[in-house]
Every structure is written in C-alpha cells, then in structure tokens.
Amino acid sequence: MFSKTLVLGxxxxxxxxxxxxxxANAQSRDQIRVVGSSTxxxxxxAVAEAFGRGGKFKTPVVESTGTGGGMKLxxxxxxxxHPDLTNASRRIKKSEVEQCAANGVTQIxxxxxxxxxxxxxxxxxxxxxxxxxxxxxxxxAKEVPVNGKMVANPYKxxxxxxxxxxxxEIELIGPPPTSGTRDSLNELVMEAGCHxxxxxxxxxxxxxxxxxxxxxxxxxxxxxxxxxxxxxxVQKLTANPAAFGAFGYSFYDQNRDKLKTAKVNGVxxxxxxxxxxxxxxxxxxxxxxxxxxxxxxxGMREFLAEYTSERAMGDEGYLADKGLIPEPKAERDNVRxxxxxxxxxxx
Amino acid sequence: xxxGNSRSLYQSDEFATRLQRRYAAExxxxxxxxxxxxxxxxxxxxxxxSIISKGYTAFLQTEMRVEVTFDPTDVQERNYAAILRRxxxxxxxxxxxxxxxxxxxxxxxxxxxxxxEDMVRQDPSLVGTTRTVWVLADDTVDQxxxxxxxxxxxxxxxxxxxxKIAAIDALSASGALSTGxxxxxxxxxxxxxxEQAGIWGAIAGSAMTLIxxxxxxxxxxxxxxxxxxxxxxxxxWTMLIExxxxxxxxxxxxxxxxxxxxxxxxxxxxPRSAPLVGGVxxxxxxxxxxxxxxxxxxKSVPPSIREAALGIGASPLQSVTHHVLPLAMPGILTGxxxxxxxxxxxxxxxxxxxxxxxxxxxxxxxxxxxxxxxxQIFMWADSPERxxxxxxxxxxxxxxxxxxLMNGLxxxxxxxxxxxx
Numbered sequence: 001m002f003s004k005t006l007v008l009g010x011x012x013x014x015x016x017x018x019x020x021x022x023x024a025n026a027q028s029r030d031q032i033r034v035v036g037s038s039t040x041x042x043x044x045x046a047v048a049e050a051f052g053r054g055g056k057f058k059t060p061v062v063e064s065t066g067t068g069g070g071m072k073l074x075x076x077x078x079x080x081x082h083p084d085l086t087n088a089s090r091r092i093k094k095s096e097v098e099q100c101a102a103n104g105v106t107q108i109x110x111x112x113x114x115x116x117x118x119x120x121x122x123x124x125x126x127x128x129x130x131x132x133x134x135x136x137x138x139x140x141a142k143e144v145p146v147n148g149k150m151v152a153n154p155y156k157x158x159x160x161x162x163x164x165x166x167x168x169e170i171e172l173i174g175p176p177p178t179s180g181t182r183d184s185l186n187e188l189v190m191e192a193g194c195h196x197x198x199x200x201x202x203x204x205x206x207x208x209x210x211x212x213x214x215x216x217x218x219x220x221x222x223x224x225x226x227x228x229x230x231x232x233x234v235q236k237l238t239a240n241p242a243a244f245g246a247f248g249y250s251f252y253d254q255n256r257d258k259l260k261t262a263k264v265n266g267v268x269x270x271x272x273x274x275x276x277x278x279x280x281x282x283x284x285x286x287x288x289x290x291x292x293x294x295x296x297x298x299g300m301r302e303f304l305a306e307y308t309s310e311r312a313m314g315d316e317g318y319l320a321d322k323g324l325i326p327e328p329k330a331e332r333d334n335v336r337x338x339x340x341x342x343x344x345x346x347x
Numbered sequence: 348x349x350x351g352n353s354r355s356l357y358q359s360d361e362f363a364t365r366l367q368r369r370y371a372a373e374x375x376x377x378x379x380x381x382x383x384x385x386x387x388x389x390x391x392x393x394x395x396x397s398i399i400s401k402g403y404t405a406f407l408q409t410e411m412r413v414e415v416t417f418d419p420t421d422v423q424e425r426n427y428a429a430i431l432r433r434x435x436x437x438x439x440x441x442x443x444x445x446x447x448x449x450x451x452x453x454x455x456x457x458x459x460x461x462x463x464e465d466m467v468r469q470d471p472s473l474v475g476t477t478r479t480v481w482v483l484a485d486d487t488v489d490q491x492x493x494x495x496x497x498x499x500x501x502x503x504x505x506x507x508x509x510x511k512i513a514a515i516d517a518l519s520a521s522g523a524l525s526t527g528x529x530x531x532x533x534x535x536x537x538x539x540x541x542e543q544a545g546i547w548g549a550i551a552g553s554a555m556t557l558i559x560x561x562x563x564x565x566x567x568x569x570x571x572x573x574x575x576x577x578x579x580x581x582x583x584w585t586m587l588i589e590x591x592x593x594x595x596x597x598x599x600x601x602x603x604x605x606x607x608x609x610x611x612x613x614x615x616x617x618p619r620s621a622p623l624v625g626g627v628x629x630x631x632x633x634x635x636x637x638x639x640x641x642x643x644x645x646k647s648v649p650p651s652i653r654e655a656a657l658g659i660g661a662s663p664l665q666s667v668t669h670h671v672l673p674l675a676m677p678g679i680l681t682g683x684x685x686x687x688x689x690x691x692x693x694x695x696x697x698x699x700x701x702x703x704x705x706x707x708x709x710x711x712x713x714x715x716x717x718x719x720x721x722x723q724i725f726m727w728a729d730s731p732e733r734x735x736x737x738x739x740x741x742x743x744x745x746x747x748x749x750x751x752l753m754n755g756l757x758x759x760x761x762x763x764x765x766x767x768x
Contacts, residue, residue: 031716033619035701042731045705046539052707053461059707061620061716064726081616229729231736254731256504257497318457322539323731 029080030298032060036070036087038228039116039180039248040285043319044087044307050318051306057299062087067180074288075100084293084300088286089116089180094347107291107344111304112335114313115325117249117274117282118184120172121261126241127166130263133280135162137193139170140223142216145199153218170222173233174246181230185246188281190215234259249274250323274325282325291342308336398740398747405741408529408542409489410481411455411518413438415463417474422467427460431482438523439514450510454518456483458543483531484524486541486734488515492526495733506733532741536707537723541734544727546742548709552622552702552717553691555710559626560633560690565683567630568637572679575638576645577667596635603632604696612700619701620716628696633686640682644675677764684757688750694721720746 034044041064052059065073067088074086075096092108100108120131138161143150158165175181194200194214204210217223226233230247234255237245244262249269252259261269265280273279287307294300306312313319313335315326326332415434421427435451442448459482466480467473487506490496492515502509518524536548579585607628611617617624648671656666697703703722710717718726724746727739 038729041705042539048705049539049707053458061704061706063620063701063704230731231728248731250731254506254733256506257500 031058032085032297032299032303033083034060034062034085034087034287035065035073035083036063036085036287037067037089037180037285038064039067039089040087040113040287042250042322043113043285043324044085044287046318046322047303047307047312050312051299051303054302054306057302060299060303066178067183071096071099074290075103075105077103078105078290078292080297082290084297085287085289085303088288089283090183091284091286092288092345092347097345097347105290105292107342109289109291109304109339109342110345111287111289111307111339112327112331113285113287113307113324114319114327115274115282116184116285117269117279117325118181118188118246119249119252119261119269120244120246120264120281121237121252121259122244123237123241124258124260126237126243126260127168128260128262129158129166129244130164130266132162132196132265133189133193134196135165135193136189136264137197137214138162140172140190140217141194141214142218143213145197145203148199148203150200150203150213153220153222168242171224171240171243172222172246173224173226173236173243175230175233176225176227179228181246181248184281184283186215188283190217192280248323249325253323271320271325275328285324288345289339289342291344294342304339308332308339398743402737402740402742402744404493404495405532405737405744406529407493407526408531409484409492409524409526411484411488412479412481412523412525413455414477414479416477417463417467419474422474425464427463427467430463431455431460438518438521442514447510450508451514454485454488454511454514456485456542457540458538459483481525483542486732487511488524489526489542490734491515492519492524493737495737532738536709537705537718537726538707539705539730541730541732541738544735544738546720546723546745548706549718549720549723549742550745551709552625552706553719555622555713555717556625556629556719557687557691559623559713560629561683561687563627563630564633564637564686568634568683569641569679571634572638572641572645573667573672576642577671578663592635592638596639599695600632600693601695601699603628604699606631607696608699618714618716620704620706620718621714622702622710622717623713624700625697625702625717625719626713628700629690629693632693632696633690636686636689637679637683640686641675641679644678644682645671647678648674674766677761677766680760680764681757684753684760688753688757691719691749691753692721692746694719694725697722720749 032048034048036044041062045062048060048062051057063070063083067090070083070086070088071092073083076082092110097108100106120129120136122129135158138144138153139155139158141153144153144155145151146154155161155170157167158170159167161170174185191211191214200213201210204213224236224243226236226245230251233245233247234251237243238258252261252269267273267278267280269279269281274282289300289304309317310332311317313324313326313332315329317326320326327335413431413434414437415430418430421430432448432452435455436442436448439447439451442451462482463480484492487496488511491498491507491512496505496507498505498512507515515524531543532545534547535543535545538544575585575589607624611624611627612619652670652674653666656670657663661669694703697719702718703725704716704718705726706716706718708715720742724739724742727735727742
C-alpha cells in the first residue's frame with residue numbers, strides 16, 4: 001500500500017515538474033503588470049483597483065520593488081515576460097534610458113503623478129519648531145565646520161544649532177538608506193542645506209569630497225533609522241514627544257490627531273504650499289510606461305487614461321484622498337495630453 | 348524533607364551540609380525553571396494580548412441601511428452610485444447644497460455601488476423595485492463607530508468633519524448604522540480601501556502555494572530520506588551529501604528566492620507572482636527539513652523490526668515499505684507539517700519572485716498572480732490608513748489560527764499513530 005502511494009507521489013512530482021517546464025515561453029498576458037517605487041505604490045494600487053472595478057479588464061498587479069529595482073525589471077526587455085509600467089520616486093536616469101534602449105525598450109512615456117511631501121513632524125505634546133534647511137543639515141551631518149575646520153558633529157541639542165530651535169536633544173527618526181524617502185532627504189535637505197552653509201565650500205574645495213561631506217549623516221544616535229515602515233515612525237513619535245520624525249505626507253495626513261508638523265524655511269506643509277513650490281522638501285513622483293506594450297497588453301491605454309483622469313489625480317480625486325499632492329491644473333492637462341499621445345520621453 | 352534535623356549517627360556534619368546544599372541547588376534550579384517559563388508565558392501573553400486587543404475589531408464592520416430604488420435607466424447606464432445617493436439623500440432632506448451632499452457621499456464606501464451591481468446581476472427582477480439594502484460604510488465611519496476616532500479631537504485634526512459626525516449621529520439614532528460580523532474580510536481580495544479589503548485572495552494564494560510545496564517536497568524528501576537511511580552505502584559521498592543537506596536547512600530563506608528568480612523566472616521563463624513558482628521555491632526551502640526529520644524518524648524504528656522482516660524472507664524494499672515506513676510515518680508527518688507551517692509563514696523568498704504585490708483578483712489557478720497571507724499582513728502594516736492597523740492584527744490572528752491548527756494536527760497525528768517499544 002505504501003509503495004503505491006510513494007509511486008503515486010513520485011508520479012505527481014514528475015508531472016508537476018513537467019508542467020513547470022510546459023509553462024515556459026508559452027505565456028501571454030491579459031493583465032497589466034507594474035513594478036517600482038514603494039512611495040508611488042499606494043497611488044498606483046488605488047488607480048489599479050479603480051481600473052479593475054471598471055469591469056472591462058483584469059485588475060493590474062502592482063509590485064513594490066523600489067525605484068531602482070523597478071527600473072531594472074522594466075528595462076530588461078519588451079514582451080509579456082517584462083513589466084509594462086514602473087513607478088519611480090525620482091526621474092528616470094540617463095543611464096537607465098540607455099540601458100532600456102540597449103534591451104529594445106526605446107519608446108517610454110513619462111507620466112508625472114503629482115507631488116510627495118516629506119514632513120518633519122513630532123507628537124502633539126512636543127515643542128513647535130521652524131527649521132531652516134541649514135539647521136537640519138547642521139544637526140544631522142556627520143561633520144560640520146567649526147572655526148574653519150570640519151569636526152565631528154558637536155551639537156547635542158537643537159538649540160545648540162540655532163537659539164531659535166527647541167531646547168531638546170537632537171533626535172530625528174527617519175527612513176533607512178534603502179528608502180526612496182531617504183533619497184529625498186539626502187537631496188532636498190542634506191545637499192541643499194549643506195550648500196547654504198558657506199564655510200563648507202571654503203574648507204572643502206574638491207567637488208566629490210564636498211558632496212560626500214554634505215551627504216554623510218551622523219551615526220552617534222541623533223539620526224535614528226526606523227526601517228521602511230512609516231507607521232512605526234508615527235508610533236515612536238507618539239511614545240517620545242521630544243523626537244522629530246521624517247516621513248511621507250500621507251502618513252501625516254492619516255495621523256493629524258497625534259502629530260504636528262514643523263515648519264521648514266518658515267513654510268507649513270500643505271497641498272497648497274507644495275503645489276506652489278514653497279515647501280522645500282517635496283518631490284515629483286513618476287510612472288513610466290512601455291509604448292511597445294500598448295496594443296499587445298490589453299488595457300494599457302485605458303489604464304493610463306484612468307491614471308491621468310481628473311477623478312484620479314485631480315484636486316479632489318481619489319489619489320488626493322490617499323495623500324498625493326496633485327499638480328496644478330495646467331500641468332495635469334499637459335501630462336494628460338502627453339500620455340494620450342504616448343509622447344516618447346526624450347532626455 | 349527535613350533532612351537537616353533528623354540526622355542519624357552515621358552521618359557527619361559535612362554530609363548534612365552537603366546534602367542541604369544539594370537540596371538548595373535543586374530548589375534554585377526549579378525556581379529558575381519556573382521563572383524562565385513565567386517569562387516566556389508573560390511575553391506570549393503580552394504579544395497575543397496586544398495583537399488580539401488591537402485586532403478583534405477587524406472582525407466587525409459597520410454597515411449602512413439605505414432604501415434604494417433600482418431605476419431602470421440608471422441600471423442600464425450602470426450608474427449605481429446615483430441610485431445609492433438618491434436613497435441616502437432621502438434620509439437627509441435638509442442637505443441640498445453640494446458640500447453637504449459630498450460629505451454624505453463620503454460616508455459610504457466607494458465599493459458600495461458595486462455591491463448593488465452584484466445584487467442586480469444575481470437577481471435582475473430587482474430592477475424597478477424599491478428595496479432596503481445594507482451596504483458598507485466608509486472606513487472612517489467604521490473607525491468612528493468603533494471609537495478609534497474621537498469626537499473630542501479638534502475638527503481639523505480628525506478625518507471626519509463636524510457635519511459628517513452629525514450625519515453619523517442622525518443615522519445611528521434612526522438605526523441605519525449597524526456593526527456586524529465582517530464577512531468582507533473573509534470573502535474578498537486585497538483593496539486599497541480598508542472596508543473592502545479581505546484576506547480570501549491571500550488565503551487562496553497560500554493554499555495553492557502550499558499544495559505545490561507539499562506535492563514536490565514530501566515525495567522527494569521522503570524518498571531521499573529512505574534511500575539515504577536504508578539503502579545508501581555509508582561512504583564519503585553520502586557523508587558529503589548529508590553535510591550539505593544539514594547545511595541547506597540553515598541557509599537564509601531569501602537565498603532560495605534568489606535561486607527561484609535566476610532559475611525559474613530567468614531560465615525557465617515562468618510567470619512572476621505565480622503560486623506555482625512560490626511553491627517550488629518553498630519546496631526547495633522545506634526539502635532539507637523534511638529529509639532530516641524523516642531520517643530521524645526512520646532511524647528511531649528499532650533494527651529488530653527490519654531484521655524480523657528480512658528473516659521471514661521479505662526483500663529490503665518490502666521490509667521498508669511494509670514495516671519501517673508505516674512505523675516511521677508519525678515522525679515523518681510531524682516533520683512535514685512543521686516544515687509546511689514554516690513555509691506558510693515565509694515572505695522573504697517570495698519577495699524575489701514577485702509575490703509581494705498588490706493583487707485584487709482572487710487567484711483561480713496555479714499560474715495566476717497571487718500573494719500569500721504573511722505578505723498581505725506585511726503590506727497592510729505598511730499602509731497609512733488607520734483602519735488597516737486593526738486589519739493587520741486581524742490577519743495575524745487568522746495566520747496564527749492556521750499555524751496552531753497545523754501544529755495541533757502534527758501533535759494529534761503523532762499521538763494517534765505513535766508506537767512505543
């Protein structure tokens with residue numbers, strides 16, 4: 001009896017592995033596949049769900065692979081084995097466009113989704129603050145200029161950096177280096193703040209060394225890496241009112257009862273200030289589409305139309321409910337027309 | 348007990364103190380043991396307590412009663428939102444301006460019109476009639492009814508405006524809001540709207556993945572264990588294989604994901620996010636565990652059984668299949684189920700092969716895109732909406748339930764078929 005079950009089991013295993021080999025190559029897709037940034041993920045998934053609800057097409061599958069990982073998959077080639085769209089929390093790089101072209105992905109349409117603001121916030125009970133970018137840099141950089149020399153960051157309290165800041169220990173809970181939010185912090189806070197401190201440029205003349213010095217974050221516990229999960233940062237902030245946190249706007253939007261934001265360069269974060277370009281820590285989010293897949297993968301054109309529709313990315317669209325800060329109306333119209341015409345990206 | 352007091356003539360003082368010290372050492376050890384168990388239990392209680400206290404509300408969901416008239420033209424245009432809105436506005440005759448109507452619309456789940464559409468599809472005779480239906484309320488309404496949103500917080504800081512709270516109060520006063528069992532959680536796939544999100548898609552994905560894992564890893568694992576234990580010569584090669592199998596059991600699971608990405612997706616060109624691929628990867632991961640536990644189970648069958656079988660003329664294969672394997676079965680089953688339970692809780696290798704994804708449709712086959720239960724938990728934990736945090740805990744409770752079920756089954760099977768010599 002047991003020998004029989006064994007033989008049957010073995011036969012099943014063999015049949016299964018034969019089945020595996022059978023699926024190879026013989027695949028076509030009737031479902032859109034999206035990869036890329038975890039920052040754009042909540043927005044693209046909302047669009048995918050609304051698109052699937054329309055009933056004509058299957059709901060697209062959206063993977064969260066990070067911007068860089070998504071670009072790699074996206075640029076790997078044309079055909080049903082490769083994703084149709086990729087989310088990006090930054091613009092596609094020239095090197096990535098070249099990589100794409102080398103694999104036959106020559107025509108790419110760029111869709112500007114809208115803005116993502118990075119907020120600096122703390123618990124309701126904590127102190128109010130108005131940071132200047134250079135304050136943030138001085139508080140977080142590994143080495144800062146003191147008396148004409150770069151020394152290991154001596155600042156213990158925010159008020160040491162600038163008397164106008166709260167008299168509290170410096171503690172900023174933020175994303176780890178793998179996160180797209182960290183990329184924005186590096187670029188929009190560390191780099192921009194660094195360039196406002198004139199002494200740094202006088203001390204370090206080499207451009208490369210300057211950029212490294214600007215981007216290096218201190219490792220003595222003042223900057224706390226909290227993992228990819230922004231909910232965790234919110235929890236830590238409520239537990240520790242003296243600490244500040246840096247995370248995406250949508251998480252602040254959902255936790256207004258627990259958190260308050262700090263001003264940056266005197267500007268309060270809000271959809272209006274981000275739209276107007278006044279709030280300094282915000283970035284554009286992108287989705288890239290493979291033109292070659294329009295027509296071969298069902299629903300590509302319709303999905304892009306849904307994404308750029310007013311009910312999605314408009315001022316009162318469902319993406320705004322999810323925490324996206326929409327672009328101004330004129331810009332949205334531009335995006336819509338370039339996506340409808342599948343205008344290929346030119347670098 | 349009172350060893351120190353009743354001392355016989357032949358016992359020296361040193362003996363008495365030594366004896367007492369030994370008793371004391373034993374008592375200390377017991378105390379430490381109890382403390383260790385106590386600590387572990389405390390941790391477990393805290394963990395389970397926090398999950399359950401956060402998560403039990405996920406099994407409840409607020410619904411709203413609306414009286415709707417299935418207008419034939421609206422049905423034809425699939426404008427079910429309009430049907431629903433008319434019913435809702437009828438309960439608030441005062442709300443005539445755009446802003447207050449918009450506020451009322453926000454109280455309903457964006458999935459509610461689709462529920463009406465499904466009703467009409469199932470029963471076309473509804474068209475033209477007026478019915479009382481219960482539809483999903485928005486997650487903010489749900490959170491408010493569960494007390495997660497307080498009316499004491501200033502208006503600017505909560506997701507519900509004063510006008511909406513007034514409308515909710517009016518609705519619940521007239522009995523049009525009720526909180527009942529959350530069936531959506533167990534019947535639908537993922538969604539970006541918490542009130543429409545369910546774990547059925549993830550459970551189906553997990554089940555399919557585990558079926559593939561089991562079909563591959565159990566026959567191969569058991570066959571390998573039998574050969575290695577009963578037939579293989581003991582030489583340098585089998586030693587090498589044994590060391591490698593033990594090694595593989597300790598390899599971090601993400602490595603198997605990388606293997607799956609390179610070989611299954613890259614070389615064989617299999618579809619991304621498919622339970623088939625996930626199952627193969629997890630089968631590779633559980634194989635060493637099954638081989639090792641099966642070998643231990645086979646080894647624990649006394650040699651006298653084999654010798655007796657061979658003695659009355661059975662072939663080596665017959666002695667194994669008729670006697671050794673049935674006797675080792677409880678141990679093999681236990682190992683298999685524990686291996687499967689580990690595979691059920693795994694996410695890291697699935698990340699590489701695209702099963703960490705937002706998938707709304709419930710998978711229908713082994714090559715459909717699917718996700719699994721732990722991945723679903725991971726993705727909900729990362730969502731900004733407050734209502735997802737209770738659903739995260741709720742889904743963890745379901746996963747724990749499955750794990751307890753599987754481990755309980757392992758214990759039961761062992762107890763039922765166990766033989767002692």
